[in-house]
Amino acid sequence: MGVFDDLVGQDQAVAVLSRAAAAAREVVEGGRGAGMTHAWLFTGPPGTGREDAARAFTAALLCPDGGCGHCDQCHQVMIGSHPDLEAVRPQGLSYGVKQTRELILRAAGAPTQGRWRVILFEDADRATESAQNAVLKAIEEPPPRTVWLLCSPAPDDMMITIRSRCRVITLTTPRTQAVAHMLATRDSVPEPMAQFAARAAQGHIGRARSLALDEGARSRREAVLSIPKALTGVGECITAAERLVKTAEEEAAAATATLNESETAELRKIYGEGSTGKGLNRGLVRGGAGALKELEDRQKSRATRIKRDSLDAALLELVAYYRDVLAMQFGARVELANDDLRFDLDQQARGGTPEETLRRIDAIMLCRERLEANVNPQIAVEAMMLSLRRG
Template sequence: MDVFDDLVGQEQAATVLRRAAAAAAEVLAGGRGAGMTHAWLFTGPPGSGRFDAAKAFAAALLCPDQGCGHCDACHQVMIGSHPDLESVRPQGLSYGVKQTRELILRAAGRSTMGRWRVVLFDDADRATEQAANALLKAIEEPPPRTVWLLCAPAPDDMIITIRSRCRVVTLVTPSSQAVAHALVTRDDVAPGVAESVARAAQGDLARARRLALDESARGRREAVLSIPKSLTNVGECIAAAEKLVKTADEDAAAATAELNESEIAELRAIYGEGSTGKGLNKGLVRGGAGALKELETAQKSRATRIKRESLDTALLDLMAFYRDVLAVQFGAPVELANGDRRAELEAAARASRPEETLKRTAAIMRCRERLAANVNPQIAVEALTLALWKPGN
């Protein structure tokens, strides 16, 4: 067992990374280390585990035994406390040039443990154009023994000058069988439940785990899947859209409220709110006004991202539903994400033509694009529900 054994359905990528870890050890021993490079780009669809793969590789680089999974170094990497690991996971919609320059400065230090200095940058595609250019300079001329591990959905999500300097590791969507096995063995989920949520999550292990262990997540999915048959008139379409957007707002509020309060309290404490002494409190709090405004902007960006992700999850569930309808209409011998709703799928298949089903899936993709382009969510989702009701209009 090593750190790569925890990667679900990624045997080919694990083989590549084990060889690279061995090459990295050869470099440390004074050898050539063919196959080891200073910049890596981990790509793969949502749920494929690209961040987990990059973290496992970071552990293999910083572990004396190439990622044994049991030593202090591996444990520190997995919990994010290793002194030679700089880990970044952008919480907002974008990652700015100021943040990137600060990251580059932190990454420039020498290795504490005498092995590598590793920078793990999740969602690197969220870097702004200026941030990407700053990142490019750091990747072109890295300090000795500094390794950049970037994660993005696809190579094309990064500017060509960055991806051309990285070795790309492509992850695949795990099979539902692999996801179900992981849920049974790691989370003690009942086999029947594990198989059902694995199909529903379409290879996304994190989503499957939430569906298996979180009753509210299952409830939200059931509510989304009930939408197609509820769209009988314009009023129902508007109501369904309002419900989807409201649920996304609630998800964002629930995920950020407590964190926002703690961040603001911490910032106010740093700038001296509540301190005693003549003129001390007002001066320091005034000096922190800009920092507080910057924090609030970042918090709004984080809430918007969570809201978009919540809506996108709902849209992907709808897409899976109509994909299943299309499979039933054509009699395709494929695994259905919603096989437990077979009667409902067959009823929807009989009530429409394949051409209409395709128009509905196109409307869902159009809605996702509009939300990504910052169109008002209520307007975008209302247009979608109306198209799902009457795709020919």
């Protein structure tokens, strides 16, 4: 089983990457290696596996057998411990130029095992403009045997000058049957559950796996999709907004609490807190307070990002719900993402017009834009709930 076998429904991308990996082996052996380049941009809708594809390509570059999937090289790449792989994923809302320059310095070294030095930059679209300019300089004049793999939802998320210097790999949303087959064969999910999860996730592989394996994820989905029929008054709209925002805050707190504590303890240890001996005190040494403040800012940014991502996931669930309502209003013969809620969908479809449904979808998308623009989440979600009620 090769490293590309885990990419669901991406046959075209796999073909391109496989040919490039073969060309890369030619370069290592002293050949020309036509088809291999030093900069790649992996794009595609959320959940299609951009990062998985980039990591599989990394394994194919660093594995002597082109990504066999079972050797030490492949295993080290997949768990992120390979010495020639520098993987970075922005934890906060953005990735600054200082961090990018540090990454470029780390990328400048020669490969330790003689093949390639790979820089895998997940969520590269979160890099600030200054950071992207720094990346541009790095890929314009890369060190020998250095490969940059950038990941972003769409090519337009990156500067045009970066796009023009990268080979773009576009991943597509996999079909429901392909995702269901993956769940059934790789995760031993019963067929009915696999079909439900694949359909509800709309091709988002990570979301499908979560729905199939985590009862808590299914409960959260049910809570979000119960909102439309609960918006019977202004008070109910405010309550629904509070509940949605509070749930996102709780998820962010749960996801970051342990990590924050360990990071803070490690930093305090580095700066000497609790040390004893001649010339030492039990407090932070000079510079420690500033470093601690910088860490706290990063942790706060990370929590805000997780909260925003949680809210955005809930809003996309609502978009899918109203898309199904619209499909039923028009009598469209399409697969319903929320087919398990067909009775509720039918009631919503009969109780309104397509124009009202479209306005509700627009209200959700506007809420997403406001959250991206740092509008107070409670205010943005309350406004959306009121719009959903009015139609």
